[in-house]
Amino acid sequence: MARSLVSVLDVVPTGLVEIAGRAGELLRSDRVLPTLTGLQFAGLFLEASTRTRLAFESAAKRLGAGFSLVEQKSSSISKGESFRDTLETIRATGFDAVIIRSPWSGLPLQLRSWSDLAIVNGGDGSREHPTQAIGDVILMASHFKRDLALRDAFDGLAVAIVGDVKHSRVARSLATLVDRLRGEVRLVGPPGMLADPRAFGPRVSATEDMASGVAGVDAVYMLRVQRERLAQGEWASLNSYQERYQLNRERLAESGGVQLVMHPGPVNRGVELTDEIFADHRFVAPRQVEVGAATRMAVLEWITERL
Amino acid sequence: MRLVATGGSVFDGSKFLDADVAIEDGRIVEVANSIRPISGDTVLDCRDRVVARGFVDLHTHLRWPGDGELDQPEGISAQALAGGFCTVVAMANTFEPVDSPVRFVRAGERYRDLGVRVIVASTITKGREGSEPVDYAAMAEAGAMFFTDDGSGVQRSDLMLQALAASARYGFVVAQHAQCNDLFGEAVLNQSVVAERLGLPGAPEVAESAMVARDLELVKATAGILHVMHVSARETVGLVRQARREGMRVSMEVAPHHLLLTDEAAAGADTRYKVNPPLRSNATRMALVNALARGEFDAVATDHAPHPPFRKEQPWPQAAFGMVGIAEAFSVAWTALLGLPDGPVPTAFADGSKRLPLDRFRGELLGRLIWSLTAGPSAVLGETCTLELGDPGDLVILDPNAAASEVPTRLYRSQNSPYGGIDLSGSVVGVTRHGSVVVDRGLE
Ligand SMILES: [Zn+2]
Numbered sequence: 093m094a095r096s097l098v099s100v101l102d103v104v105p106t107g108l109v110e111i112a113g114r115a116g117e118l119l120r121s122d123r124v125l126p127t128l129t130g131l132q133f134a135g136l137f138l139e140a141s142t143r144t145r146l147a148f149e150s151a152a153k154r155l156g157a158g159f160s161l162v163e164q165k166s167s168s169i170s171k172g173e174s175f176r177d178t179l180e181t182i183r184a185t186g187f188d189a190v191i192i193r194s195p196w197s198g199l200p201l202q203l204r205s206w207s208d209l210a211i212v213n214g215g216d217g218s219r220e221h222p223t224q225a226i227g228d229v230i231l232m233a234s235h236f237k238r239d240l241a242l243r244d245a246f247d248g249l250a251v252a253i254v255g256d257v258k259h260s261r262v263a264r265s266l267a268t269l270v271d272r273l274r275g276e277v278r279l280v281g282p283p284g285m286l287a288d289p290r291a292f293g294p295r296v297s298a299t300e301d302m303a304s305g306v307a308g309v310d311a312v313y314m315l316r317v318q319r320e321r322l323a324q325g326e327w328a329s330l331n332s333y334q335e336r337y338q339l340n341r342e343r344l345a346e347s348g349g350v351q352l353v354m355h356p357g358p359v360n361r362g363v364e365l366t367d368e369i370f371a372d373h374r375f376v377a378p379r380q381v382e383v384g385a386a387t388r389m390a391v392l393e394w395i396t397e398r399l
Numbered sequence: 400m401r402l403v404a405t406g407g408s409v410f411d412g413s414k415f416l417d418a419d420v421a422i423e424d425g426r427i428v429e430v431a432n433s434i435r436p437i438s439g440d441t442v443l444d445c446r447d448r449v450v451a452r453g454f455v456d457l458h459t460h461l462r463w464p465g466d467g468e469l470d471q472p473e474g475i476s477a478q479a480l481a482g483g484f485c486t487v488v489a490m491a492n493t494f495e496p497v498d499s500p501v502r503f504v505r506a507g508e509r510y511r512d513l514g515v516r517v518i519v520a521s522t523i524t525k526g527r528e529g530s531e532p533v534d535y536a537a538m539a540e541a542g543a544m545f546f547t548d549d550g551s552g553v554q555r556s557d558l559m560l561q562a563l564a565a566s567a568r569y570g571f572v573v574a575q576h577a578q579c580n581d582l583f584g585e586a587v588l589n590q591s592v593v594a595e596r597l598g599l600p601g602a603p604e605v606a607e608s609a610m611v612a613r614d615l616e617l618v619k620a621t622a623g624i625l626h627v628m629h630v631s632a633r634e635t636v637g638l639v640r641q642a643r644r645e646g647m648r649v650s651m652e653v654a655p656h657h658l659l660l661t662d663e664a665a666a667g668a669d670t671r672y673k674v675n676p677p678l679r680s681n682a683t684r685m686a687l688v689n690a691l692a693r694g695e696f697d698a699v700a701t702d703h704a705p706h707p708p709f710r711k712e713q714p715w716p717q718a719a720f721g722m723v724g725i726a727e728a729f730s731v732a733w734t735a736l737l738g739l740p741d742g743p744v745p746t747a748f749a750d751g752s753k754r755l756p757l758d759r760f761r762g763e764l765l766g767r768l769i770w771s772l773t774a775g776p777s778a779v780l781g782e783t784c785t786l787e788l789g790d791p792g793d794l795v796i797l798d799p800n801a802a803a804s805e806v807p808t809r810l811y812r813s814q815n816s817p818y819g820g821i822d823l824s825g826s827v828v829g830v831t832r833h834g835s836v837v838v839d840r841g842l843e
Contacts, residue, residue: 174712196714197598198668205669206712219598264598291595 094189094210095395098200100222100269103394109241110399112230114390115383124389126156127398134187135161136178137214139195143358144214148191151388162187175199179207189395192216197261210395218259224356225265227387229273231380232311235352238273246275252306253277254337255315255364256285257298262356263315267292280305281337285321302337303346311352314339317364330363339365344372352376401428402834403436404794407445408754412452412774412785415752415766420450422792425833430787443842445796447756448828451769452784453485453793455776457574457652458549458628458700459725461489461517463509469812470705475725476513478810479703480837482726483772483795483827487515488780491522492550498522498533500541507542514837518780520545523562523573529554535565544780547574549628550675552610554580559614563623572650572779574626575614577635578676582606587715589662589677597668599715604632604683607676611635615642618649626779627651629702631676633683636690650779652700655728658688658735660817670711671817674702675720688735692744694767698776699732701725705813722817727806729772730823733799736764737824756800765799792834796842801826 096102103111118124133152137145145161152159162185164178182190189210192200197217204211215221232238238245251270257263257279264287267277271293279289279298289296299305306312319330344350353369355377361370369375393399402422409418409430419434420427436442456479461472470478479487489510491497497506503519510517521543525531529551538546546562552575553559559575566573586602588594594601611627615638618625627639630651642649656674661681665672672678679687690696704721711718724731741760748766749755755762777784786794803822830838 174709176708176712194714196716199714201668202670202712202714205667217598219596261598264596268596288592288595291592 094208095397096204096211097222097391097395098204098211098213099220100225100265101272102222103226104269104272105243107394108226111226111387111390111394112233112240114393114399115227115230115386116234118386118389119382124154127393128152128155128157128396131157131188131396132186133157133159133392134182134190135159136164136190136192137161138164139193141193141215144193147385147388148214151385151392155389155392157392175203176206179203179209183207183209212391212395215261218261218264220265221261222265223388223391224262224384225269226391227384228266228313228354228380229269230387231376231383232352236310240273244274246270246273249311250276250278250309251311251313252280252309253313253315254280254302254305254339256318256321257281257287257315258285259318259321260315263287264292266313267296271295278305278309282333302343306343306347306350308348309350311354312339312344312347312350313354314364316356316358317360334363338363339369341366341368344369350374354380357381400439400441402441402443402792402831402836403434404443404445404450404796405434405436406754407448407450407796408752408756409786410449410451410748410766410769410773411787412783413770414748414750415755415762417752417754420786420794422794422831422834425792427786427788427790427792441836443796443829447798447800449755449765449769449797449799451795451797452773452786452790453795453830453832454483454729454772455780455784456484456487456701456703456725456728457626457698457776457779458654458702459487459489460492460704460721461487461510462493462705463506464494466494467707467709468705469707472510472513474812475703475705476515478726479515480830480832481810481827482728483797483830484725485515485793485830485832486518488518488520488545490549491520491547492527496522496527498525498527500537503538503541503543514832518545519543520547520574522546523548523553524558527551529558532558532561535562535569539569539571544571545574546571547576547628549574549576552576552578552580556613556617560617560621563617563621563625566623567621570624570781572624572626574628575610576628577607577610577614579606579610582609585716586677587673588665589679591662591680593662593666596666602677604634604679607632608634608638611638615647615649618642618647624648629654629657629676629700630687630696631657631679631683633686636686636695640695650697652698652776653687653691653696654702655699655724655731655735656722656817657684658691659731660684664817668715670713670715670718671722671815673715673718673720674722688739691732691771692736692739692764692767694745694747696771696775697779699728699768699771700776701728705811706815707813711815722815723811723813724816724818726810727818727823729768729797729827730806730825731818732768733765733825734823736768737761739764761799792831794831795827796829797825798828799825
C-alpha cells in the first residue's frame with residue numbers, strides 16, 4: 093500500500109512531524125531543489141477549483157515533478173467508465189500519485205480502497221481538507237512555539253472556529269487535528285451551521301454564542317461565508333448573521349488574548365470579518381498561504397516517500 | 400421415493416418436539432417420534448440439528464425486469480434456497496414497477512419455474528411515484544395480496560388512506576417502507592457522529608417512526624391491514640406494540656443487517672454499507688435484537704438487494720441503497736441473538752424437546768428466530784406454516800452450533816455483501832423442496 097493523505101489522521105503522529113520539519117526548511121530556504129524529478133502527479137479535479145489546482149500544480153512543478161489533469165469520463169451512474177477504471181488508467185499511464193478534489197464527501201476514502209495508488213485529498217465535499225489544516229497547524233505550532241513531536245503539542249491552546257462549520261471541510265479537518273494534538277476547539281455558528289462536536293474528539297465543543305465561543309481562546313479561525321447557504325437557512329439576512337458572527341475589533345478585544353486570526357481564504361472583506369481586522373497584525377491569512385504552499389510541497393514529498 | 404429426516408428436533412410452527420419427518424410425493428406423510436427407514440429411503444441424519452419448514456422471506460428484490468443486473472432471478476432463487484428460504488415475496492420496485500395486472504401476471508410467469516415459490520408484490524401507486532393509486536380491484540382480482548411501494552414510502556396521507564381502505568375491502572396487506580421524505584432529506588446514512596465525521600447527511604430515526612405513527616392512525620380510520628417493513632427505529636417498535644394492543648391488524652419485520660451491523664460500519668466510506676433504512680446506532684441495534692427476542696417482530700425479512708458494482712461503486716450521494724444477504728440471513732440474525740446476555744425469556748418454544756442441542760435460554764431464542772422466519776411471516780401473508788401431515792415437503796435443516804465462520808459471499812455475483820470478514824454462527828445444513836434435497840452442505 094502506498095502512502096495516502098486522505099484524512100488528517102493519516103499523518104498523526106509521525107507524518108506530521110516530518111511534513112512540518114520539511115515545510116519549515118522550505119520556508120527558510122530561497123532555493124528549492126528538484127527532489128521529485130521524474131515523478132508524475134495526476135490531478136483528478138471533479139469540481140472546478142482553479143485555486144487548489146494551481147496550488148498543487150505549482151507545488152509539483154517547483155519540486156521538478158510533472159502534473160497533468162486527468163478526466164473522469166462519466167461520474168454519473170452508468171455502465172460507463174467507473175472510478176475504478178479511471179484509477180487503473182492513471183496507474184497504467186505511469187502516474188505516481190493522484191491529487192483529488194471532489195464535490196462528494198468520502199470519495200478519496202473510496203478511491204484508496206479501490207486502488208493502491210498514492211492519493212492526496214485536495215478537499216472532498218464537506219468532509220476534509222487535510223493539506224489546508226496541516227498547514228494551519230504548522231503555522232500555529234510555529235507561532236505558539238509548540239513541538240509537534242509531542243503527543244500533547246497543543247495542550248493548553250484553544251482555537252475557535254467560527255461560521256458555517258457544518259459545510260466546512262477545513263473546519264472538520266482542523267477540529268480533528270487540533271483535538272488529536274490535545275488542543276481545545278470551540279465550534280461557533282448559528283444552529284443550522286453547527287456540527288456535532290463529538291464527531292471530532294473529546295476536546296471539541298460547540299456554541300451558538302460568539303462571545304463565549306471566542307472568550308479566552310488563543311486563535312480564532314474565521315470561515316468564509318457562503319452567501320448561497322445563508323439564503324437557504326434560517327439566516328436569510330446577511331445583516332442578522334453579521335450582527336452575531338462577524339469578527340470586528342470590539343469582539344476581538346473582548347475575547348481576551350487572541351494572538352492569531354486565521355482564515356482559509358479567499359476572504360470576503362466586510363462580511364465574515366471587518367476591514368480593520370483585515371488590517372490587524374494578528375490577521376495571518378497571507379502567512380497561511382505561504383505556509384500552505386510549503387506544506388503542499390512537503391506533502392508531495394512525503395506521499396512519494398522522498399522525505 | 401421417500402425422504403426421512405431422523406433424529407432431529409422439529410419446530411412445528413409453534414414449538415420444538417422430538418420427531419422424525421417423512422416426505423413422499425412432495426408432501427409430509429408422517430411426523431412421529433421414530434420413523435424406521437426402509438430400503439430405498441433417502442435418510443437425512445438430523446441428530447444435533449433442527450428441522451423446520453422452509454423459511455419465508457417477506458422482502459426480496461428479484462430485480463426482474465432489471466437494468467444491467469449481474470444476478471438473475473434464477474441465481475437469487477438459488478441463493479434464497481441456500482439460506483433456507485422456500486418462499487419469497489418479490490418486491491415491486493423493478494425496472495418496470497409491477498403496477499398493473501399485465502405486469503403482475505408477467506412477473507408471476509417469469510418466476511413460476513424458479514426453485515423458490517415467489518409471491519409477487521404489487522406497487523401501491525402507479526409507477527411507484529406516490530401520486531396515483533394502482534387499480535386495487537383489478538390487482539386484487541389478478542391475485543395480488545401484498546402491496547408496497549418499497550424503495551419509497553407513500554408520502555401522501557390521502558393515498559395511504561385509500562390503499563388501507565382497499566386493503567380492508569379486499570383483504571390484502573399494505574406494506575409500508577416508512578420514510579418521511581421531508582425528515583429524511585438527502586440522507587445517505589444514519590444521523591450520527593459517523594455521518595458528521597464523513598460530512599454526509601444523516602437521517603434521524605423519527606423520519607421512520609413519524610410515518611408509522613401516521614399510518615397507524617390511518618389503519619384506525621379504515622380497519623386496513625398494515626405491515627411495517629424493515630423497522631430501524633426504536634420508537635416504531637413501541638408504536639406497533641400499542642396498536643396491536645388496541646386490536647389493529649398491524650405487523651412488522653426487521654432485517655438481519657439491522658440486527659448485526661451498526662452505523663460505525665460505514666466509517667470508512669464503503670458504500671456496501673449504504674442501505675435504506677440506514678444502519679443505526681449500537682443502542683438501537685440492541686433494542687431491535689431485544690425486541691426480536693421478546694417476540695415483537697412478526698418476521699425477520701432480508702431486504703436482499705443485489706446491485707452490480709456500477710451502481711454501488713459510486714460517490715455516496717449517487718451509490719444505490721441496498722445490500723445482499725439472503726443466503727446468510729439465518730446466521731446473521733442468530734449471531735445477533737447469541738450476543739444477548741443470558742436472562743429470563745418467556746418459555747414458549749423449547750419445552751418439549753430433549754433433542755434440541757441448546758440450553759433453555761438459547762433454545763427459546765432459536766424458537767423465536769425460526770418462528771420469525773416461518774409461521775410469523777406466513778401469518779402476515781394470511782397463510783399457515785405448520786409441519787404436519789399433508790404440508791409441503793419444504794424443510795430446512797439447521798445446525799445452530801455450527802462454529803462461527805465467514806459465510807461464502809461467493810454465492811452472489813453482485814458484490815455488495817456487507818458480511819465479508821465477519822464470523823457468523825450457525826448454518827443452514829440442508830434444504831428440501833417438494834421432498835427433494837436442493838441444498839446439501841454436509842447432510843449425509
Ligand atoms: Zn425498503
